[in-house]
Amino acid sequence: MTGLIEGPDGRPRCGWCAAAPEFFDYHDREWGYPVVDDQRLFEKLCLESFQSGLSWRTILSKRENFRAAFAGFDFHQVARFGEADVARLLQDAGIIRHRGKIEATINNAARACEMVEAEGSLAAFFWRYEPGAEPGVTPQSRSVSPASQAIAKELKKRGWKFLGPTTIFAFMQAMGLINDHAEGCAMREVSEAARAGLKRPA
Numbered sequence: 001m002t003g004l005i006e007g008p009d010g011r012p013r014c015g016w017c018a019a020a021p022e023f024f025d026y027h028d029r030e031w032g033y034p035v036v037d038d039q040r041l042f043e044k045l046c047l048e049s050f051q052s053g054l055s056w057r058t059i060l061s062k063r064e065n066f067r068a069a070f071a072g073f074d075f076h077q078v079a080r081f082g083e084a085d086v087a088r089l090l091q092d093a094g095i096i097r098h099r100g101k102i103e104a105t106i107n108n109a110a111r112a113c114e115m116v117e118a119e120g121s122l123a124a125f126f127w128r129y130e131p132g133a134e135p136g137v138t139p140q141s142r143s144v145s146p147a148s149q150a151i152a153k154e155l156k157k158r159g160w161k162f163l164g165p166t167t168i169f170a171f172m173q174a175m176g177l178i179n180d181h182a183e184g185c186a187m188r189e190v191s192e193a194a195r196a197g198l199k200r201p202a
Contacts, residue, residue: 019055032180044175048163062096090102145178
């Protein structure tokens with residue numbers, strides 16, 4: 001959705017904020033702002049994976065429950081989860097009780113630990129794929145990109161699960177690897193300023 005709607009302060013926002021009142025706060029404070037903290041990156045990856053086939057409103061409403069269930073998304077802790085933890089999570093009504101996604105999250109935590117060993121940090125790996133200027137590409141006009149396809153391919157090669165190109169593209173939007181705020185959105189310039197001032201991880 002590339003249209004604009006009026007925000008609570010009278011300024012324009014991305015049209016998707018109209019889907020739920022709580023989206024305005026998420027849109028204004030988080031979506032599209034650059035993230036370099038590994039634990040936050042892992043959280044965003046996991047939540048995008050859980051969102052697959054569901055609405056983002058469902059995931060956002062359960063985010064605190066997910067954090068409690070998955071040790072604050074500390075991937076070093078999650079990597080040590082075993083069958084008892086899977087059973088516990090499958091009984092947790094506060095999250096999405098999908099065995100495949102739960103097991104993928106635990107698997108991906110172990111892969112995240114390996115990535116930190118190999119690359120220095122998750123941030124160093126993901127920011128390596130930051131695309132350059134893409135003339136002619138309208139914000140929010142696509143659900144995959146060459147960068148999301150490349151990341152998904154590399155993650156699959158490294159043993160990550162439940163993270164295809166579409167999920168990765170949503171992750172790229174959320175963590176600010178690209179600025180996909182609509183043209184004219186009041187937060188587009190704010191997000192771009194944050195990205196411009198960011199020290200990219202080496």
